[in-house]
Amino acid sequence: MKEVSVKTAGNEISIILSGRIDSNNAHDVESEIMSAVSGKSSLPVVIDAEALEYISSAGLRVILRIKKIFPDLRIINVCTDVYDILDMTGFTEMMTVEKAYRVVSVDGCEEIGRGANGTIYRIDRDNVVKVYNNADALADIQHEREVAKLALILGIPTAISYDIVRVGNSYGSVFELLNASSFSKILSTEPEKFDWCVKEYVEMLKKIHSTVVPEGKLPDMKETALSWARFMQDYLPEESGKKLLSLVEAVPHDDHMIHGDYHTKNLELQNDEVLLIDMDTLAVGHPIFELASMYNSFVGYSEADHETIKKFQGFDFETGGAFWRASLAAYLGTTSEKKVREVEDKARIIGYARMIRRSIRRGGLDTASGRAEIDLWKGELIELLEKTDTLLFTRNELEIEASNDNLPLVTDFIEQHLDEIGCSPKIKMQISVAAEEIFVNIANYAYNPGAGKATVRVEVADEPVTVTITFIDSGKPFDPTKKADPDVTLSAEERNIGGLGIFMTKKIMDDIRYEYSDGKNILTLKKDIK
C-alpha cells in the first residue's frame, strides 16, 4: 500500500497518510509530498491521519519540515497510538492535532442530566457522555475539561472527562460515573430524602462559594450580568433599566467560584460521594448571580407553565419551589421567612433579566405564549426594581477555621447583623463580649491539639426583636452551661479566669442552651433587644 497521497480539494491541500511512516519510507514520503505541494505554500495544508497506524521519529521530522513550510498545518483523525507519540514529543503543542473520535450513539440511553450547553446520557453501567448542543463543540469540550480540572485541584469533587467521542453531528465528552443518580432523580423517586438532599446540596454550594479562584482562570459573572442588564435597556422603562444597571454595577468583584448552572440535575450521588458535574459554566462572582440561576431552574422558568419543570427535572413545581426555599434558607443559615424572601427577591431581579433576554433572543416576542411569559416576568421585574436598593446580602452563617486569628471576622460578622437592626452600641458591645468568650473557647479547646472549623450563625427576629447566635463545632463534646459559676465574691487573683468567661456570657444573654447532636457541639445564645 502506498503510504501517502496528496489531494488538492477546494482551497485546501489534503495529505493522506496511511500505514507506517518510518525510516524506511520517510524519505520517499517526504519527496512525494514536496513534489505535490511545491509552489502551493499559500494554501492551507491538512494531514489526514485516519489510516496512519504508526509514525517513527523519521516520520515526525518530515511532519515538522512540512510545518515549517506551511505554518498553519493541521493533523486530523489521529488514532490514539499516534496521538500519544505526537503528544509526548510536543507536536500537539505546536500545531493543531485533532484526534479521531470514537462514534457513540445515545439512542435509547437514559438522560441523566441537562445543562445549558448539552445533555448527559448514561451509555453503560460505568460511563456517561455529555453531548453538546452545538456541532462545533470541540473548543467547548476542551474548555470544560480545563475548568473541571481547575475545580478538582481547588477541592471541588467533580468528574473529568477522559475521552471525546462523536455523537451524531456533534461531539460528546465521556466521563466515568459509576452507578450514580442525580439529585433530581432522588427527589422525584425518593421524596423522603428531601431534607437530606437539601443538606448535601447546600453543603456543596457553600463549598463552591468558599473556593477562591486564582485571578484570570475563570470568567467574571459580573461581566455577563452587566451584558444582560445592558440588553434589557431596550425592553424596560428608562428608569427601571437604569436601576437594573446601577444595581449590577454596584455588586463588588468577588474572586470566589460560582457554578453558574447549579440545579439538581448537575449534582450526582455516586456511591456515597456527591459529585458536581457540568462544569462549563464555572465562573467567579458574587453569590447573588448563582442564586439567580438557581431561582430560574427551580421556579422562574416554570412560572408561566408549571409543567415545564417536570420535563426538565422530573419533579413538580411545588417540589421545586419547596426545594429552592429550603435550600436558600439553609444556605443563608436562617429560619426567617422574611430574610429568605428578601434574598429571593434580589435573586429574581437578575433571574428575570436573564430569562427575558434569553426568551427574546430565541424569538419569544414572535409568539403569543412567548409574549405572555415575557410580560409576566417583566411586570415582576419592574416591581422588584422599584423596591430594591442593593443586590448584596449577608448570609446568617459564617464557617471558618476555629482559631484566635479569626476572632475579628466573627465579631465583625455578628456586628454587621446587629447594625442592620439598629442595635444600640451598648448591647452590641455586650453581645460581642459574649461571642468572643465562646469563640475563643472553641478555638483553644475544641480541637486541641488539632484544628477544625467553627460555624457561627446569627438570626434576627422581629416582634419582639431578638438576636440568636449559634456556635457549632465538631470538636470534643463540651457543655459550657454545665460549668459551675465562679465565686465572684473572691478577689480577682483567686478566681478561675476561664469560668468567668462563660459566667459573663450567661449574665449578658437572656438564654443559653447547649446540645450535642450529630457529632457537633451546638451552643445557642439568645438576647432580647428592646
Added chain:
Amino acid sequence: MSLPKKIDLHMHTSVSDGSDSPEEIISHVKCAGIELFSVTDHDAIKGCETITGLLEEGDPRFMTGVEFSCKDGEGQYHILGYGYDPASSPIREAVGEGHAIRMEKLKKRLGFLKDEFGFVFSEEDEAALFALDNPGKPHIGNMMVRYGYAVSKEEAISKYLDRFRAGNAYITPERAISAILDSGGVPVLAHPSYGRGDDLILGSDMDARLRRLISLGLEGVEAFYSGFTEKLQAEILGFAKKYSLFVTAGSDYHGSNKLVRLGDTNLSEGDEYPEGLLRFLERAGFTA
C-alpha cells in the same frame, strides 16, 4: 572574538549525502547570514579539508566537523565531532574505518543485485561508484535507472536495494568518541531525542543513554536542532544543565536532498544563549 549571532554546526556536503559541493555550501552559508558554521559529513572529513583551503579573510568562521554513524548493543547514535585537528591520525583512522565499512556495504549491495536479480554494471561504472566519497543507495539507484533496471531511483531503492540488509557494519560510539577526543575535538550527541531512524528516546531512556555516553567521554548535546519541538529542546537543555554538557545548534541541512533550510536550528537570533552553548563557543575561541 565576539559571539557569533547566527550559527549552524550541522550540515552535509556532496562528500556525504548533501547536494551542495563544499564551494557551494560556503556561498549558501554566507547568503544565510551564518557567522559560524561547521560541515559534518557522515564518516568523512574531506569536505572540511577542502573548505579550510577555500575560506578567505572576512568569510564566516568555520569549525571542523564530522558525524559518525555508530551502533552498539544499546542502540544507534549519531556522534558529532567538532574542532578536531584534521591532520591527526586518530580521526583519520576512524573516518577511514567508516569509509571502509561503507565500501564493504557497496560491494555487498552490488553482489546482492547480481545474485538476486541478475543486475550487472560495467567495470567502469562500478569503479566510478567506488571512487565516490560516500556512495550509497541513491547512487546505485540512479545507475539502475540508467541501465533500465528500475523506472525511478525511489523504485530502485524500495523494490530492490531495501531488500538487502546491510547488517551491523557501524563503528561503536566508544571508537568515535575516543577518536574525536584524541584528535583534540569535542564529541557531541547529534539530535539526541532522535536516535537513528525509528528511535525516539525520551525521559529516563534519554537519561540512561546520556549517562552511558558521558562515561565514554561524550561532552555535548545538540539541543538546538531543526527537527525538534520546543518540548524536545527543553528536555535536552535540561539534561545539558544536569550533566554540565556543551550545547550546540545545527540544522542538518542536506541541500536539495531534504527540506531543511540552512541555519534553521530553532535557536533564533537574539535568543539568549544557554550556558552550555556559551562554554562551547568559548572553547572555540569566542567570548561574550
